[in-house]
């Protein structure tokens with residue numbers, strides 16, 4: 001009897017070992033599929049994104065680089081959502097708010113110069129449309145550093161030094177409470193100034209405390225940085241200096257001086 005018991009016990013051990021082996025094999029099979037694929041879902045192409053109203057007065061400014069071109073300073077997913085969802089929405093809503101009105105015959109700058117601040121649909125969506133268009137243009141891959149030429153001279157003249165400008169701009173972006181924008185502008189006297197605005201307002205709008213032509217813009221809405229930086233807005237502002245396309249800002253500066 002004892003012998004039989006031992007025999008069955010031995011069988012049980014062999015069976016258990018076998019099942020363990022099978023389990024291991026099974027686990028291997030289960031864990032083999034590439035988990036990477038899901039994590040690295042491909043981002044889209046900004047050129048595929050168009051305003052809903054193809055015949056609308058306001059069309060999206062082309063993103064002059066790929067969604068992932070500004071990484072790691074601004075990640076691809078943030079750029080994609082920002083451009084294809086937020087910016088597109090402002091563009092679509094601006095077309096709806098101006099269609100069939102006399103605003104449709106004006107440029108966005110002309111609209112801001114005379115806009116009734118109570119016209120919230122045009123103020124918010126027009127601001128969102130213009131501000132983001134500028135924001136995309138003044139950033140770029142392999143950018144950053146400090147400006148050169150005429151703009152560098154003007155920065156030294158009006159702020160004392162590039163470092164002094166950067167300190168002021170960082171402060172304006174950091175201290176803007178809640179959603180808004182930090183700006184470098186050319187005033188009507190032809191001088192450079194740093195300012196900030198709430199929501200989608202900008203310094204071209206009638207009634208702003210500081211007015212002028214924007215040449216550099218930083219979006220400090222949470223949607224611009226939350227995926228990568230969460231609540232750390234100062235880290236996002238620091239990273240922004242790595243992607244400023246100063247050649248593009250200089251062109252804006254020269255155009256602003258010519259418009260005066």
Ligand code: MN3
Pocket residue numbers: 082086132219221223224
């Ligand atoms: Mn934004």
